[in-house]
Amino acid sequence: MYRFPVSLGGPHDNPKQSQPSDEQPHRAVMDEVDFFRSEKRDDQNIITDETNRVHVKRENSRVVDDDDRSTGINTGLNLLTAHTGSDESMVDDGLSVDMEEKRSKIENVQLREELKKASEEIQRLKEMLSQTTNNFNSLQMQLVAVMRQQEEHHHLATTERKEKANKRHEAPEMVPRQFIELGLPTAEVSSEERTTVRPGSPPSLLENSSSRQRGKRLLEREESPDTESNGWGNPNKVSRHNVSSNTCNGNAIDQSAAEATMRKARVSVRARSEATTLSDGCHWRKYGQKMAKGNPCPRAYFRCTMAVGCPVRKQVQRCAEERSILITTYEGNHNHPLPPAAMYMASTTTAAASMLLSGSTMSSQDGLMNPTNLFARTMLPCSSNMATISASAPFPTITLDLTESASNANNQTSNNSLMQFPQRSGFAELNQSGLPQMMGQALYYSQQQSKFSGLSQSLNAGESVSVATAAIAANPNFAAALAAALTSIINGPNNHQNGDNNNGINNVTTSSVERQ
């Protein structure tokens, strides 16, 4: 790196132009040029006249240049500020501005170097974060798998007990009810819908259209508990029915109670939003509004209208303490495909409901540890400080508090990319990258893969990939970590479905694109 042979320190520093006083204006111009030529000059130009003379002599030498490079920048500054003699004061007026510029340039150089170091440090931290994230995710998945195994063991045990009880008491009328599963439609659900709900719904509609009588509606509600069992319906009534039909067996009672609990499971989402409702991607129709006690804000009741007979409903109410907080409570299971945007919330509620399921079924037997909390931390890692499970509520409700978590989550995002919650305005914005939802989604597939199969499943997985893609696009800083995590997540279900690990992502991505 050659130094421009002009030094700014004093009037005699130019070897080719020996006129000291006349050259000052030119020198000033040269100074500017000099600055733009090289930054290394700064520390060398800011020296006294004598040193500048020496510099001029040595400027032809590269070695000297290297030596100069080793001289501290501060030294030049100090010299310049210290040696403001009377002679130099004559040129001070012309040089002071230059010196200020030099100083700022030097500071810029320093800042750039610091920035460079900081960026390198950040890069290193990112790599560490990515690695830690991957390790954490793999551990998460392993833990979920272990929990699932335990759950299956418990389910098998209870099923055997139930069958024995049925044989003993000869209660053939007791039909096992399907657990409520918030979120995505599944092959099993759809088949059940075809066999139970679908045949039931049209007559209901016909009857409703022919004669809208209260008694008849009530009769329908009584006669088709399965129709309502997927949604809110009248859960208490259903549970009572179950209990009354199972009074002969305590274990069966527990089982039915657990199932009823599942049907009543709710997922409440607290998010800051000025909108009236959360835009969760689904189409909702408001069917009622009530003034709840203790809250001046009315509670609105919505029903999913994306498909006829979809039992999913939600309640929307503003927090009494803080009006900016919107409390949305979901319950039910969609019986139709969901748009990618709706997958966010659906997968969240699915994961939360699965959490409740695990907690309700396992905690009743395994009292030592609290799998609910464990699952809350495992399945909804973002919610370690946000997800709370209310046992005192009439319905088991898991609350995902996304209001206070915004800052916390942002602080915690550095711990796990899957915890990342780029929450700008809560769930109200659809383009939010709901990575916890993605996590829930992935876990949903992880949990359902043993039960369900088929094209629809892979399509849903594809949608999750599109969601993941959007999330990655929205968060380029963690793209690498997210990609790794998503690869590990999505490869799981597709390993079974497609039998091709490598093509798993591509396949689902393609299907996702086709759907879109």
Add this chain to the structure above:
DNA sequence: CGCTTTTGACCAGCGC
């Protein structure tokens, strides 16, 4: 015209 929202009424559960 079809869909959505509003709103009053009805019903069930629960506590006293």
Add this chain to the structure above:
DNA sequence: GCGCTGGTCAAAAGCG
């Protein structure tokens, strides 16, 4: 049994 509260329904109104 009565009243309160939550949840739901459906006619009417509003809207695009």
